[in-house]
Amino acid sequence: DGGITQSPKYLFRKEGQNVTLSCEQNLNHDAMYWYRQDPGQGLRLIYYSQIVNDFQKGDIAEGYSVSREKKESFPLTVTSAQKNPTAFYLCASSMFGNSYEQYFGPGTRLTVT
């Protein structure tokens, strides 16, 4: 089956620790995205990557970092500098150029205490 996988579904960390969220896609999409979702708010873009070895900051990049070493993978690290890291994190991918439709993974719920 083609799709996007995110793991784990639930993640718990202590304050002050960095944590890396996984996102893998086998859709052969060029572009990948990370969003954060909080209750009562729309999805907010953290980082996006249009091609391997290249990525750009989104609207709320502070306290996060990413890498894009492979086309299929776009891991997100939530660093200790992120002031309010508890949220639902969504990864998406899309073909670059012809379509704006983004396909989403199932999400990871991160809780930091």
Added chain:
Amino acid sequence: GESVGLHLPTLSVQEGDNSIINCAYSNSASDYFIWYKQESGKGPQFIIDIRSNMDKRQGQRVTVLLNKTVKHLSLQIAATQPGDSAVYFCAENYGGATNKLIFGTGTLLAVQP
């Protein structure tokens, strides 16, 4: 995630009725719009899209209307079913080559049996 529906505008309808979900978008230069459905604890799923050179598009049981004069989108769901209960988001593409989508805050659709 599970709490994404908190504090959102809510539309409550009876099973079998038609639903209309509205969305105001922000950028008059946006050239592409998408409606997504998000069930509790899952990632958003594509429902239907429309380009700015159209004012109406129909899918299976769903219709999207675009009014560029007032920057307004609506999603109509015919014969609403319990399985339609979810949060519905509109998204706009600002144009250009970045494939960046800007998401609305969402509307919670609650279908009463």
